[in-house]
Amino acid sequence: MADPVTPPPAEVIAADVARALAEDLGSGDVTAALLPDAADSAYLLCKEDAVICGRPWFDACHRALDPQVRIDWRIAEGGRVGKGTVLATLQGRARALVSAERASLNFLQTLSGTATTTAAYVEAVRGTKAKILDTRKTLPGLRLAQKYAVRVGGGVNHRIGLFDTVMLKENHVRAAGSLTAAIRAARAMHPALPLIVEVESIAQLKEALAEGCDRILIDDFDAAMRREAVAIAHGAPFNGATPLEVSGGVDMTTLRAITQDGVDCISIGGLTKHVHAIDLSLKLGPPPSA
Template sequence: MSGAATFAPPSAAQVDADIAQALGEDLGSGDVTAALLPDVADSAYLLCKEDAVVCGRPWFDACHRALDPDVYIDWHVAEGDRVVAGTVLATLQGRARALVSAERTSLNFMQTLSATATVTAAYVDAVRGTGAKILDTRKTIPGLRLAQKYAVRVGGGNNHRIGLYDTVMLKENHIRAAGSLTAAVHAAKSMHPGLPLVVEVETLAQLEEALAVGCDRILIDDFDAPTRREAVRIAAAHSGKRIPLEVSGGVDLAGLRAIAEDGVDCISIGALTKHVRAIDLSLKLGPPPAGG
């Protein structure tokens, strides 16, 4: 599966900045071990040791080219492809010292972003056919938000707000400070008329208030199953503009399908970017094994 046209990565400048910071952390004043190697031409291959959705090629490439501008990288798979354990993802030709110096940093990006894409794909697969969309959250690894949100898109998911600046999201504390949900919504529409407006509700009464005052999406947080179904019924019966419902809180893969089948529009899941178990990849010098 590949959908390269639908998930443009962050800008080259952003990718380069990510790599510069990561290489700075790893290399410091220089790779003292790689300096022991003869600086000769060599080859390497990138091996995936488990089933995964491939993600992170722009960062992998930028990392190796930062240390060896003449490195040749031949990708055998596309970004977003689903691969099985034992797949050789890419082969490289470059300077031996640069290949080993870039190894860990390039793998860190590939392993982390492929993990995010792989987990997202599992959630997307679980709701397929229901019409529900899978959304990410702001629960990302510090410094890697744009990269991880890109990985969510590669896995077939959708991005929630990028940060606190691109969507107004009224939650419990905002509503309390404003005096009421209606007052908070009016203030948001007045101050930020051009931004999307999402309102979190904790009761069915708040849901009806949010429907009446109007917004772009309503987040029903931690509703039990019967209350969630009633929320869907109330929203569907609302006579005004249709407002999508988003579910958040207490969502796991086992219960995901049932939530989607209740008729909600979106399900936001912090685990896509927060609970990351790196995909098992390795970069080995030399030619790939026969049949790899």
Template sequence: MSAPVAPPDAAVVAANVAAALAEDIGPGDATALLLEDAADEAYLLCKEDCVVAGRPWFDACHRALDPAVRIDWRCAEGDRIAKGTVIATLQGHRRALVSAERASLNFLQTLSGTATTTARHVDAVRGTGAAILDTRKTLPGLRVAQKYAVRVGGGSNHRMALYDAVMLKENHIRAFGSVAAAIARARALHPALPLIVEVETLDELRQALDTGCTRVLVDDFDPAMRREAVRIAKGAPYHGRIPLEVSGGVDMASLRAIAEDGVDCISIGGLTKHVHAIDFSLKLGPPPPA
């Protein structure tokens, strides 16, 4: 299991779930109305190896339709689960169990997919000291959820959105004429916000290090340039005070080598953009014998 992660904001979970149930059920579940609304039980089956994430959203879907439903989890958030494992049992009203099924599984499969992909990247750089970061390339409306799943998978969050950090990229720097001028303007207008500066050359790197910022992003540097950037940032007079982030052109084949070059963090849009949903099933009835 990964280190414990702070629970997601309950209001965000509730809003996500309300939108999902409205989308799926609308004025009513026509098929569930065919069923006798008796007490029943169900079990949740994991059908491929994964890191589980999304329990708060799964639970909220079922409790929105049946506040008295009992959900007994056999795993913790962040646990690595083997294919074929029953990970939870539920007891509640039959109609509510089947009506909440798809929305609850959609959250669980998506967020477990994000956590599983993140864990794979974290495993690949283990021992190097490099952190794995996400990006803003998230599914619309599910940014908080996916960034939570990244943390469950052992990764770290980049800025949440455009309001909580300043990130000077190529177009911003071009508009000001230099890295130093762009940084000066950002510090004057937003002195309390983290400041991330993207550089494209070693000269821009030195400008960023000299002027000062929270982190420098070296975007699409080739291996030789990347290693020289690390040498500059960690040597005198900078001594590694400003972390280096790598972004762009990162895949599993190159990830370990990038981390071993000595960079501090690697941001990867694919953690949340290239979602491989994990296969789960919710089945009515008692779980099969262990």
């Protein structure tokens, strides 16, 4: 990760953590109550190669139960680590360390998984102009967290929700009577918002380019149509002013061919939908000696 990525506002993280702790602790941690409420230490271990993401949520979980806990991170947010890396050490109350364990790990393993997967896709298109984008296919309640993790992994956020970008699809074209009419209606109603238009043919592509929009989605184009679309969008008189996006059917086996067709953006739902949680553990006691 080249530059630091700003996490969501503190109140968003606090709300995420409050929900997670409430569902886990309920009326109280009956197991942690068996431990002495004494000072103790713990260490956080990563059991596979990963891009680490989610430190703000991990910290907030532990500080919610023990405001005096000390967390010493050995790895920066967005840092790449190998299997067996000790990520952090903690000093705090034994019961609080154990009670916050699962919620804190759930955040860290999920967000690290999203960042790690995103980083793999970003690396796979390195040397091309294509950008890797996420989608709205996020875990319920964790959209801002997962979209943050995509940025930590080097990807780019698509629209956050249904409120910040207008996206026209076949239903809008059908209702308006034509693609041109749909675009003009969207511009009239939401002049300040970005406009993305999905097209289903080369004719619609030319129509969208002529009307003007911020990005064009060529979702169901085969390779030959993609290459034709790129040639049209990047040629005169449009000269590449409107980026072309591909979505759907994208994985590591198809990614390179799609980038070689010359598209500008590739959105991948699997970054946030098909989460491979990174294997982490939090163990009481000092870390193993080097």
